[in-house]
Amino acid sequence: MNRFSGKITNFQDEYSLQQNKLAQLCGSKQLFRDRYAILRILGRGGFGITFLARNARLPGNPLCVIKQLCPRTTSRKSWEKACQRFEKEAKTLAQLGSHSQIPMLLDYFEGNGEFYLVQEYVRGCTLAREVRRNGTKNEAEVKQFLREILPILQYIHQNRVIHRDIKPQNLLRCEDDRRLVMIDFGAVKDKLVDTAEDSCNKTATTNFVGTMGFAPPEQFALRPVYASDIYAAGVTCLYLLTGKGPLDFEHDIYTGEIYWQKEVKVSDKFAKILEKMVKFSLDDRFKSADDVIKALGMDSNLPNLANCLTTKPLRGFQDQPKAEPPQTYTSPTNKTAIAIREWKAKLNIHLQVHSSLSTQN
Structure with missing residues (x-):
């Protein structure tokens, strides 16, 4: 059966939450698909509705x-494009796997002509809300933000994925461990596939996927590249420093550059x-996350792992008390560096004890 053959009357502009099955289940004891208890609505836009739920079939x-x-549309073609984009998000999340800073895909299914995507829930608030609550950030804090987001961009670009909608609203600060999490992969583009015809975002007047101000010119031309995400990350830095969106700045009327x-x-x-x-010009912009990392000097902080090829504890130190877990998110690289320092410290103690015993004998 054609998956686009269902009625689209429920997705028109006059669509009411009162007609939505999941909205009707909010707060009730009835389970969706005999598994999910629907708690409340998290958000609603032109593309879909997001609900917070509990998996009643799993422990805890x-x-x-x-x-x-x-999607709020009466057009069959727009409905099909929305379905393709939604399915693309699910495939991309599955492709990216279980990265700690990308919500994990838990399920994806169709029911009665409607499409659903189930993701890991990350408790936290967006960077946009964080700035509204706590004010703008200084240079050191914005550099720390870049240290967090650039490795995520490295990862998704290595998987030939362009996010295309990086902005403060799509970056979450996790309350539990303070890690930065990138969300909303509905605008992604696979570098190997030309998906210009899939563009159906109506937030701008042109036929492109992204957000006005955060999207560079090549993205408006439907030719996004990895450097397009670098531009959006840079504009996000400006927001963190000033609290102003990209459209609130003055621009050069000839070049489009932000003042x-x-x-x-x-x-x-x-x-x-x-x-x-x-x-604005691709020729003048950083081409990759690696280039920005080098410019910031972040690559010089990477540890040398040549002398640490095992994590087996030294004999006599198994009963040593373990270090307290960090209160903030620690990247895998930093964890490795900490492990190296602890290993060398224990090795020095072991050598000192051995030397002392040899002297006494």
């Missing part, structure tokens, strides 16, 4: 997020990095 009834495809320099107080070196991240 863990929380999860259910996205339901509900942001007088709005922020950062070092000349960091200003040059930000300037290169948000260049």
Whole structure:
């Protein structure tokens, strides 16, 4: 059966939450698909509705997020494109696997012509809300943000995925461990497949996927590249520093460049990095996350693993008390560096004890 053959009357502009099955189940004891207890609505947009739910069939009834495809359209063609984009998000999440800073795909299914995507629930607030609550950030805090987001971009780009909608609203700060989590992969583009015809986002007047101001010119031309995500990350930095969205800045009427320099107080070196991240011209912009990492000097902090090929504890130190777990998110690289330092410290103690015993004998 053609998966696009269902009626689309339920997805028109006059669509009411009162007609939505999941909305009707909010707060009730009845389970959706005999598994999910629907708690409340998390968000609603032109593309769909997101619900917070619990998996009643798993021990501990863990929380999860259910996205339901509900595009507001009366057009058959737009409905089909929305379905393709929704399915693309599920495939991309499955492709990216279980990265700690990307919500894990738990399920994806169709029922009665409606599409659903179930994801890991990340408790936290967006960077946009964080800035509204706590105010703007300084240079050191924005550099820390780049240290967190650039490795995520490295990872998705290595998997030939372009996010295309990086912005403060799509970046979550997890309450449990303070890690940065990238959400909303509904706008992704696989580098190997030309999906320009799949563009159906109606937030802009042109036929492109993304957000006005955060999307660079090549994205409007439906030719996004990895550097497009670098531009969006740079504009996000400007938001963190000023609290202003990209459309709130003045722009050069001839080149389109953002006039942001007088709005922020950062070092000349960091200003040059930000300037290169948000260049309108691809020729002048950083080409990859690796390039930005090198410019920031982050690559020089990577540990040398040559002398640490085993994690087996030294004899006589098995009963040593373990270090307290960190209160904030620690990247795998930092965890490895900590392990190296602890291993070397224990080795030095062992050698000192051995030397002392040899001297006494």
